[in-house]
Amino acid sequence: MLTSYEAFSQEIEETLGQQLTDPSEVINVFEMEAVAREKIPPAHYGYLSTGVDGDITLRANRAGFTRFQIKPRRLVDVSQPDLSINVLGAQADSPIFICPVGSHGGFNAEAESGVARAAAAKNHHMTLSTQSSTPIERVVEERGGPIWFQLYPTNRWEYTVAMLQRAERAGATAVALTIDLPAGRNVETQSIFMRQDNRTCSDCHRGQAKPIFDGLDMQGVGLNDPSLTWDVIGRIKEVTDMKVLIKGIEVGIDASLAIENGADGIWVSNHGGRATEVDRGSIECLPEIVSAVNSRAPIIIDSGFRRGTDIYKALAMGASAVGIGRPYIWGLGAFGQAGVERVLDLLNRELLITMQGSGTPTVDSIGPDYVLDAGYRVPRGRLGRDLY
Ligand SMILES: Cc1cc2nc3c(=O)[nH]c(=O)nc-3n(C[C@H](O)[C@H](O)[C@H](O)COP(=O)(O)O)c2cc1C
Numbered sequence: 001m002l003t004s005y006e007a008f009s010q011e012i013e014e015t016l017g018q019q020l021t022d023p024s025e026v027i028n029v030f031e032m033e034a035v036a037r038e039k040i041p042p043a044h045y046g047y048l049s050t051g052v053d054g055d056i057t058l059r060a061n062r063a064g065f066t067r068f069q070i071k072p073r074r075l076v077d078v079s080q081p082d083l084s085i086n087v088l089g090a091q092a093d094s095p096i097f098i099c100p101v102g103s104h105g106g107f108n109a110e111a112e113s114g115v116a117r118a119a120a121a122k123n124h125h126m127t128l129s130t131q132s133s134t135p136i137e138r139v140v141e142e143r144g145g146p147i148w149f150q151l152y153p154t155n156r157w158e159y160t161v162a163m164l165q166r167a168e169r170a171g172a173t174a175v176a177l178t179i180d181l182p183a184g185r186n187v188e189t190q191s192i193f194m195r196q197d198n199r200t201c202s203d204c205h206r207g208q209a210k211p212i213f214d215g216l217d218m219q220g221v222g223l224n225d226p227s228l229t230w231d232v233i234g235r236i237k238e239v240t241d242m243k244v245l246i247k248g249i250e251v252g253i254d255a256s257l258a259i260e261n262g263a264d265g266i267w268v269s270n271h272g273g274r275a276t277e278v279d280r281g282s283i284e285c286l287p288e289i290v291s292a293v294n295s296r297a298p299i300i301i302d303s304g305f306r307r308g309t310d311i312y313k314a315l316a317m318g319a320s321a322v323g324i325g326r327p328y329i330w331g332l333g334a335f336g337q338a339g340v341e342r343v344l345d346l347l348n349r350e351l352l353i354t355m356q357g358s359g360t361p362t363v364d365s366i367g368p369d370y371v372l373d374a375g376y377r378v379p380r381g382r383l384g385r386d387l388y
Contacts, residue, residue: 023335051274061273064282070354088265089174092321097125098115099323108333121337128147130223135214155221162216245267250289259297268301269282290317308350312370
C-alpha cells in the first residue's frame with residue numbers, strides 16, 4: 001500500500017514527460033530528461049543514459065556532491081553579477097560548457113548544428129566530438145566562433161594527424177585528447193535498453209564512418225589505441241598549433257604527468273561514468289588534482305553536474321569551467337535547439353542564484369573559502385531524481 005505522498009510522487013513521475021510541451025515549462029534538467037525520454041528511441045536513450053558495469057560510478061558522480069557543502073557569505077554587494085570566463089583563450093558568458101557527445105543525430109534531427117546555435121545564442125563554449133554526426137566545418141559556422149575539437153586517437157597515426165589538421169583548418173583552437181577509453185567498455189544498461197527497441201539497428205547504422213573520417217579508408221581502423229603513453233602529447237604538439245587538453249584525468253599524479261609532458265589544460269572526467277567503473281565521483285577527484293596541478297594549468301571538470309550548486313562547488317574547489325554532457329542532450333532530444341537553450345538558461349539561473357546567495361558576484365571571486373569538505377552524507381533528492 002503506497003502512502004499518499006508516494007502515490008503522488010509516482011503519479012508525477014509517470015506523467016512528467018508527457019505534460020510538458022514547451023521548453024519554458026521545464027523547471028530543471030531532471031524534468032528535461034523526462035521529456036527527452038519520451039521522444040528518444042529506446043536504444044538511443046540507452047546509449048545516452050548508460051554507465052558501465054553496474055552504473056556505480058554514474059551514481060557516485062551525483063552522490064559525490066553531497067560530500068561538499070557551500071559556505072555562503074552575507075552582505076556583499078552582488079548587484080552586478082558576472083558569470084563570464086576565459087579559459088585558454090576561449091571567452092564565454094558562463095563557466096558551463098558543452099561537452100563532446102557523439103552522434104547528436106541519434107537524439108534530434110537538428111543534431112550538432114542545433115547545439116552549436118544554442119551555444120552561440122547563449123555564448124557558451126563548446127567542444128565537438130570526433131564522433132560528431134555533422135561535419136566540423138558546419139558546426140564552426142553555426143557556432144559563429146571557435147570551438148574545441150575532442151580527439152579519439154585512431155590506431156593509425158597518419159589518420160590522427162589528418163583529423164587534427166582538419167579540425168585546426170576548420171577553426172578549432174584547442175584539442176581535447178580523450179584518454180579514458182584505451183580498450184573499450186562494458187555498457188550493460190545500454191544493452192538492456194536495446195532489447196526494448198524493436199527496430200533493426202543495421203537499417204540506419206550501415207557501418208558508415210563519421211564525417212571527420214571523410215576521405216579516409218576506415219577499413220581496420222579503430223577509435224582507440226591501447227599502446228598510447230604520455231609522449232603522445234608531444235607528438236600531437238609537433239603536428240598542430242592548437243592548445244592541448246587531456247580529458248579523462250582522475251588522479252593527481254596523472255595531472256602532473258600531463259603537464260610535464262606539455263599539456264596546456266587538465267580535464268577532470270570519468271566520461272560521465274562511462275569509462276572505467278571506478279566507484280568514485282568526479283567531483284571527489286578534484287581536490288587531489290588541484291593540489292597536484294598547483295596553478296600550472298587551468299583545470300576543467302565534467303561528469304554528473306546537474307545543478308547550479310554542483311557547478312558552484314567545482315568552481316570553489318579550483319575548476320575554471322564545468323562541462324555538461326547528458327543534460328544538454330536531454331534538451332536536444334526534447335525540443336531541439338530550444339531545449340538546449342532552456343537547459344543552459346536553467347543551469348545559468350541556478351548558478352547565478354547560488355553565486356549571489358553566497359556573496360560571490362564573479363566566477364573569480366568563488367574560492368576555497370566558500371566550500372567545505374564535510375565527508376559523506378546520505379543523499380536526499382526530491383522524488384529521488386537528484387540522485388541520477
Ligand atoms: C551519449 C554520450 C556520448 C559521449 N561521447 C563522447 C565522445 O565522443 N567523446 C568524449 O570525449 N566524451 C564523450 N562523452 C563524455 C562527455 O564528454 C562527458 O565527459 C560526460 O558526458 C559528462 O558527464 P555527464 O553526462 O554526467 O554530464 C559522451 C557522453 C555521453 C553521455
